[in-house]
Amino acid sequence: MSKLWSAGDQNRDGNLPDGTGREDEEFVEAFTVGNDYLLDQEILPFDLKASGVHARSLRDAGILTTDEYENLLAGLNEIHALWKRGEFPILREHEDGHTAIELWLTEKLGGLGKKIHTGRSRNDQVLTAVRLYEDEKLNQVLARVRSCAEKLLSAGEAHASLPMPGFTHTRRAMLSSVGQWTGGYAELLIMQLEASSGIRGLIRKSPLGTAAGFGTTLSLDRDRSAGNLGFEGPLICATSAQLSRGWVELQLVQYLSGITLVLNRMAGDIIQFSSEAYRFFELGDVVCTGSSIMPQKKNPDLAELIRGKHALMDGYAATLSGIIRNLGAGYHRDLQLTKEPVIGAIRLALELLEASERLLHNLRFNREALEAACSSELYAAEAANKLVSEKGWSFRDAYRHVKEGKTKPEAGNPVERLREYTQLGSPGKPGLDRLRAWLERIS
Numbered sequence: 391m392s393k394l395w396s397a398g399d400q401n402r403d404g405n406l407p408d409g410t411g412r413e414d415e416e417f418v419e420a421f422t423v424g425n426d427y428l429l430d431q432e433i434l435p436f437d438l439k440a441s442g443v444h445a446r447s448l449r450d451a452g453i454l455t456t457d458e459y460e461n462l463l464a465g466l467n468e469i470h471a472l473w474k475r476g477e478f479p480i481l482r483e484h485e486d487g488h489t490a491i492e493l494w495l496t497e498k499l500g501g502l503g504k505k506i507h508t509g510r511s512r513n514d515q516v517l518t519a520v521r522l523y524e525d526e527k528l529n530q531v532l533a534r535v536r537s538c539a540e541k542l543l544s545a546g547e548a549h550a551s552l553p554m555p556g557f558t559h560t561r562r563a564m565l566s567s568v569g570q571w572t573g574g575y576a577e578l579l580i581m582q583l584e585a586s587s588g589i590r591g592l593i594r595k596s597p598l599g600t601a602a603g604f605g606t607t608l609s610l611d612r613d614r615s616a617g618n619l620g621f622e623g624p625l626i627c628a629t630s631a632q633l634s635r636g637w638v639e640l641q642l643v644q645y646l647s648g649i650t651l652v653l654n655r656m657a658g659d660i661i662q663f664s665s666e667a668y669r670f671f672e673l674g675d676v677v678c679t680g681s682s683i684m685p686q687k688k689n690p691d692l693a694e695l696i697r698g699k700h701a702l703m704d705g706y707a708a709t710l711s712g713i714i715r716n717l718g719a720g721y722h723r724d725l726q727l728t729k730e731p732v733i734g735a736i737r738l739a740l741e742l743l744e745a746s747e748r749l750l751h752n753l754r755f756n757r758e759a760l761e762a763a764c765s766s767e768l769y770a771a772e773a774a775n776k777l778v779s780e781k782g783w784s785f786r787d788a789y790r791h792v793k794e795g796k797t798k799p800e801a802g803n804p805v806e807r808l809r810e811y812t813q814l815g816s817p818g819k820p821g822l823d824r825l826r827a828w829l830e831r832i833s
Contacts, residue, residue, distance in 0.1 A: 430487030546572035674752030
């Protein structure tokens with residue numbers, strides 16, 4: 391098959407000794423294409439959307455007639471219908487989805503199909519499609535983050551009066567509560583939601599019309615095409631397009647890593663607190679597995695894999711950073727390799743968020759174990775505070791008095807002790823109502 395960048399069908403075997411040209415050519419094609427043609431099945435609908443907007447720009451510039459534009463648009467819509475049915479193949483010899491689209495249009499519409507590439511390069515074509523893909527997938531990720539935060543808040547609200555020990559250095563420290571535990575993780579996810587505006591601003595800059603990274607002499611309205619794509623505006627300088635490739639993706643994956651790190655730490659707590667040593671939490675059988683040799687085992691595998699797979703997210707970020715490091719302005723073939731880690735990272739984020747939702751849905755709190763674990767040492771700091779507030783001692787003297795055992799902290803009923811905490815964010819007043827209001831304000 392003739393490549394889009396070649397002069398036509400050529401047999402280059404004659405230029406190489408011993409007739410090895412075809413073997414070399416097949417190897418180079420497989421090596422340079424990699425699995426790009428497979429990845430492009432995922433971004434194909436976004437490529438089609440960008441192609442439709444580009445065709446509209448060509449019509450507006452007088453390069454296409456209205457009839458030509460409408461025929462191209464009908465062709466793009468037909469490809470989309472084929473893709474939805476799983477009937478639009480992208481082959482390795484196509485190299486990528488962009489070529490597959492153009493070849494299909496050319497076969498269907500003849501010379502008109504060749505006009506779709508006027509005024510653009512595969513460089514701005516792939517970058518536009520990837521940014522559209524990222525924008526849509528980010529919305530899906532954020533919806534999942536919101537759902538996880540809501541599940542945490544609901545769990546905290548349902549168990550607002552349930553005390554639990556708080557830990558520092560993995561040792562029992564002070565009185566905490568289920569509301570405080572759930573609220574802490576919910577707040578981190580809410581902050582991630584709020585921070586999404588920054589990454590959205592990076593993604594929603596249109597590269598379309600920058601062509602190979604230097605613009606074109608054709609009068610294509612890049613501001614209008616950006617609006618038609620649903621972007622906030624265009625990347626202003628054409629060279630920014632290729633400079634941003636991988637750079638924006640790195641920041642998106644680092645943002646996703648911030649989300650999965652919260653899930654990683656939450657899963658770690660759930661693993662610890664559901665163990666036989668604590669029994670604070672109980673996990674449903676559906677999110678656990680057994681042992682092939684020990685009949686009594688109930689292993690928190692879902693939580694362990696949520697914890698472990700965060701490392702894969704960091705791996706995607708490291709890959710992107712490594713690929714774009716030392717790349718100067720302009721396009722480099724290395725940039726092709728940035729597509730797989732960002733697609734993998736988005737898939738992973740969605741998978742871990744869904745797994746976390748299911749984990750939370752199958753999480754129960756053991757009131758008896760939690761209350762029993764709220765022993766007197768949890769109130770040592772509060773015993774010192776009582777000497778400060780009631781007797782006017784300095785905190786350091788009060789601290790030493792309790793430390794030396796001259797005043798013994800008393801546990802009492804931990805549910806009643808929760809009511810002593812009236813400060814915002816404390817075990818008895820974790821602020822779940824304010825967290826929910828904050829979550830609802832974030833669009």
